[in-house]
Amino acid sequence: MTEPLYQSIAEDLEAQIRSGQLPPGSQLRTEQALQDKYEASRNTVRDAVKRLIARGLVETRPGQGTFVLEEIVPYVTTLSTDPVKGSSEGAVYQGETEVEPTKSRPRVEIQQADPDVALALGLGQGGEVVSRHQERYVGETPWSLQTSFYPLALVTEGAQRLIQPKDIQQGTVDYLKETLGLAQAGYRDTITVRAPKASESSFFGVPADGRVAILEAFRTAFDQHGKPLRVTITVYPADRTRFEINAGEVPPGAPGVATGQAGKISDTGQGTGRAPARGG
Amino acid sequence: MTEPLYQSIAEDLEAQIRSGQLPPGSQLRTEQALQDKYEASRNTVRDAVKRLIARGLVETRPGQGTFVLEEIVPYVTTLSTDPVKGSSEGAVYQGETEVEPTKSRPRVEIQQADPDVALALGLGQGGEVVSRHQERYVGETPWSLQTSFYPLALVTEGAQRLIQPKDIQQGTVDYLKETLGLAQAGYRDTITVRAPKASESSFFGVPADGRVAILEAFRTAFDQHGKPLRVTITVYPADRTRFEINAGEVPPGAPGVATGQAGKISDTGQGTGRAPARGG
DNA sequence: AACGATTTGTTCGTATGTATC
DNA sequence: TGATACATACGAACAAATCGT
Numbered sequence: 001m002t003e004p005l006y007q008s009i010a011e012d013l014e015a016q017i018r019s020g021q022l023p024p025g026s027q028l029r030t031e032q033a034l035q036d037k038y039e040a041s042r043n044t045v046r047d048a049v050k051r052l053i054a055r056g057l058v059e060t061r062p063g064q065g066t067f068v069l070e071e072i073v074p075y076v077t078t079l080s081t082d083p084v085k086g087s088s089e090g091a092v093y094q095g096e097t098e099v100e101p102t103k104s105r106p107r108v109e110i111q112q113a114d115p116d117v118a119l120a121l122g123l124g125q126g127g128e129v130v131s132r133h134q135e136r137y138v139g140e141t142p143w144s145l146q147t148s149f150y151p152l153a154l155v156t157e158g159a160q161r162l163i164q165p166k167d168i169q170q171g172t173v174d175y176l177k178e179t180l181g182l183a184q185a186g187y188r189d190t191i192t193v194r195a196p197k198a199s200e201s202s203f204f205g206v207p208a209d210g211r212v213a214i215l216e217a218f219r220t221a222f223d224q225h226g227k228p229l230r231v232t233i234t235v236y237p238a239d240r241t242r243f244e245i246n247a248g249e250v251p252p253g254a255p256g257v258a259t260g261q262a263g264k265i266s267d268t269g270q271g272t273g274r275a276p277a278r279g280g
Numbered sequence: 281m282t283e284p285l286y287q288s289i290a291e292d293l294e295a296q297i298r299s300g301q302l303p304p305g306s307q308l309r310t311e312q313a314l315q316d317k318y319e320a321s322r323n324t325v326r327d328a329v330k331r332l333i334a335r336g337l338v339e340t341r342p343g344q345g346t347f348v349l350e351e352i353v354p355y356v357t358t359l360s361t362d363p364v365k366g367s368s369e370g371a372v373y374q375g376e377t378e379v380e381p382t383k384s385r386p387r388v389e390i391q392q393a394d395p396d397v398a399l400a401l402g403l404g405q406g407g408e409v410v411s412r413h414q415e416r417y418v419g420e421t422p423w424s425l426q427t428s429f430y431p432l433a434l435v436t437e438g439a440q441r442l443i444q445p446k447d448i449q450q451g452t453v454d455y456l457k458e459t460l461g462l463a464q465a466g467y468r469d470t471i472t473v474r475a476p477k478a479s480e481s482s483f484f485g486v487p488a489d490g491r492v493a494i495l496e497a498f499r500t501a502f503d504q505h506g507k508p509l510r511v512t513i514t515v516y517p518a519d520r521t522r523f524e525i526n527a528g529e530v531p532p533g534a535p536g537v538a539t540g541q542a543g544k545i546s547d548t549g550q551g552t553g554r555a556p557a558r559g560g
Numbered sequence: 561a562a563c564g565a566t567t568t569g570t571t572c573g574t575a576t577g578t579a580t581c
Numbered sequence: 582t583g584a585t586a587c588a589t590a591c592g593a594a595c596a597a598a599t600c601g602t
Contacts, residue, residue, distance in 0.1 A: 004570060030586065041572045046587085054334075055475050062587045063580030076470075079525060186528025192354070193473055193493055193518035195335050213473055213493045213518065226531040238473035238493065245359060245525055248466025251506040284589060310567060321591045326568085342568045343599030562602100569597070577589075 006047035009038050013048065017057050017068055028058060028066040056212070056239060075138055077236065078244045079189055079217065101143050104135040108165045110152060117149045120220045121228045128152040130162050132172075135203065142204050144241075146234040148172070154180065154229075172230070173221075182229060187221040193238060204237045213238040289318050289328035297337050297348055308338060308346040336492070336519060354522040355418055359469055359497065381423050384415040388445045390432060397429045400500045401508045408432040410442050412452075415483065422484050424521075426514040428452070434460065434509075452510070453501075462509060467501040473518060484517040493518040 016022045029037065034045040049066055052058045060066045113121065113129040121129065129149040136144045150172075155162050159179050162168075168175050176182045196206060196214045206212040219232040296302045309317065314325040329346055332338045340346045393401065393409040401409065409429040416424045430452075435442050439459050442448075448455050456462045476486060476494045486492040499512040 006570080032586085043573085044571060047570085060587060061580085062578065063585070065586065184528070186526065186530040188530050189523075189525040189527075190356075191471065191523040191525070193495060193521075215473060222528075222530055224529075226529065241473075243469075243471040245469040245471070246466065247469075248464070248502075249504075249506065250466040250468050250502055286589075312567080323592085324590060327589085329568095340568060341599085342597065343566075345567065564602085565600085567597100567599080570595085572594080573592085575589100575591080577587105579585100579587080581583100581585080 005038070005040055006044045007051070009034070009040065009045065009048035010051040012038075013052060014055070014057060017052075022068050024068050024070045026068050027064075028068070030065055075143060075240060076242050076244050077144075078246070079191075101136040101138050103137075103167065106165055106167060107133040108163055109133070110163070113149060116218075117231050117233075120218070120231045121149065121151055123151060130155060132162070141240075142237075144234050144236045145200065145203060146232060148230055148232040150230050151228075154182075176229065182223045184221050184229060185224040185226075187219050190218040190220075191243065192216050192218070196237075200235055206237055206239075215241050215243070217243075285318075285320055286324045286327035287331070289314070289320065289325065290331040292318075293328065293332060294335070294337060297332075302348050304348050304350045306348050307344075308348070310345060352520050354520045355423060356522045356524050357424075357516065358524045358526070359471075381416040381418050383417075383447065386445055386447060387413040388443055389413070390443065393429060396498075397511050397513075400498070400511045401429065401431055403431060410435060412442070421520075422517075424514050424516045425480065425483060426512060428510055428512040430510050431508075434462075456509065462503045464501050464509060465504040465506075467499050470498040470500075471523065472496050472498070476517075480515055486517055486519070495521050495523070497523075 013022075013028065022028065028034070028049075031042055031045050031049075034040075034048075035042055038045065040048075049058065049060065053060065056069065058066050058068055109131045111129055111131050112126045113123055115125065117123075117129060118125055118127050121127070123129070128151075130152055131147055131149050133145070133147040135142065136146060150159075150162055154176070157180055159176060161175060161179075162172065173184045176184075193213050193215055196204070196212065200206075200214055201212075204212075215236045215238045217232075217234045217236075219230075219234070220228055221230045221232070223229045293302075293308065302308065308314070308329075311322055311325050311329075314320075314328075315322055318325065320328075329338065329340065332346075333340065336349065338346050338348055389411045391409055391411050392406045393403055395405065397403075397409060398405055398407050401407070403409070408431075410432055411427055411429050413425070413427040415422065416426060430439075430442055434456070437460055439456055441455060441459075442452065453464045456464075473493050473495060476484070476492065480486075480494055481492075484492075495516045495518045497512075497514045497516075499510075499514070500508055501510045501512070503509045
């Protein structure tokens with residue numbers, strides 16, 4: 001018996017969930033009942049349940065019990081779309097998602113750029129930037145937090161609307177093209193996974209202890225002269241997000257990955273696992 | 281005191297780490313000493329340390345103590361590069377990384393495609409595929425696991441080398457072009473984050489309980505007729521991986537994101553956080 | 561090689577607080 | 582209001598790993 005008891009309990013419960021014996025939405029036995037079944041103490045049972053929580057399989061609701069989570073069907077976010085064939089425009093636009101998100105009114109601030117942003121924008125340390133921050137929802141559920149940073153110089157050069165706290169119609173890409181003649185000729189996305197910050201976990205409604213990861217997309221956009229035009233940082237909760245990137249010619253309706261690939265995961269080969277789930 | 285004790289202890293310790301007061305590699309006080317300092321019981325102190333572990337800030341070594349982890353500098357993986365200007369080729373190639381990885385000899389199998397793969401390749405359920413699996417290292421450290429799936433039909437049509445267990449020089453993209461005239465005209469990547477499977481956590485040497493997430497890139501490649509040619513699934517440990525995607529014209533040497541952006545993270549605005557770290 | 565001291569890992573028991581029904 | 586169920590916190594015991602003597 002080299003395996004800790006709490007671990008084998010967790011594995012037994014996980015097997016029941018994966019096999020469908022405990023379907024999504026169903027309630028686990030109470031801690032008391034689990035103690036009886038496995039002949040373990042309350043703390044040991046709780047340790048086992050903690051593992052299931054960490055794996056995104058169940059959630060505990062005080063006063064009610066422990067429940068198997070629904071599998072989340074992630075929103076697909078298209079990060080990069082090649083220009084449509086025959087587009088003569090030199091500019092590259094960012095497509096993001098088929099489902100139109102609801103955006104909050106932008107919160108606009110003028111700040112000293114933090115080191116990452118300053119570096120990406122080619123500013124000196126402490127260079128000033130306009131920051132435009134938006135919360136974005138799909139329906140009722142929080143979907144992403146986005147902050148764009150523009151060099152303050154763009155405003156003084158004539159793009160005054162950047163510092164107005166209202167949504168700029170047609171997006172800032174077109175606006176900068178019209179006012180300053182700066183096209184977005186390309187961009188670079190850097191994608192990382194990290195633990196949520198306090199503000200992020202409260203907005204997304206995910207636990208603060210890193211059980212649900214955050215996907216961060218750090219986009220540096222360049223103008224036609226290769227000069228950094230903007231930095232946009234967008235963060236998503238990893239459990240309900242799926243990035244999609246197309247390159248070259250891709251059939252439009254081509255299936256990417258299965259939307260519902262639940263259960264029955266063998267670990268012999270390599271395939272898509274069950275997406276970490278989370279429910280509310 | 282609305283905040284739990286174990287949480288405030290964790291925050292205090294985390295602040296010390298982020299501020300550099302507890303530098304990477306240094307040892308935390310023993311549980312006994314922490315009990316004295318915070319006037320809490322051993323279990324409460326241990327709960328606090330567990331939070332730090334979940335955040336990837338420290339690791340515990342039985343018999344020795346608790347240590348602050350080194351910050352990991354992630355390998356950058358370029359997922360998608362637009363064709364270089366003036367490239368007349370219609371085919372799109374996949375660039376991956378500047379550091380050349382070491383690949384294991386491929387393990388080749390003929391399998392029934394699992395549902396995801398079958399769907400992406402446009403095969404019926406249980407359609408047969410050639411699977412080519414490789415482990416990839418950067419230096420000594422495990423970097424990624426990759427499995428490519430090809431419809432078995434390609435082999436019967438003349439691409440016999442697909443089922444030979446040796447590395448195909450110049451890659452399978454060129455090989456299929458030469459033998460069957462099938463060019464890779466484009467591809468679609470789908471990126472998801474999930475908990476590691478048992479085989480993955482043992483290969484990467486990460487804990488099995490989901491503290492370190494797995495980045496999965498599911499690539500469906502299409503030929504010039506828009507027909508799925510191949511599915512490639514690559515998985516990376518999220519804590520040492522950074523994806524980079526370029527679109528349009530991007531200056532080659534342009535800084536993406538800071539390579540060392542440690543410490544001193546305020547949560548007032550939105551910026552890049554410390555990457556989840558892990559050490560050995 | 562053996563032993564003891566130190567440190568973390570696991571498990572138990574118990575008490576109290578808080579949310580839900 | 583009371584019962585139920587999870588959250589937090591404390592104390593205690595033994596096991597296992599590590600290190601120095």
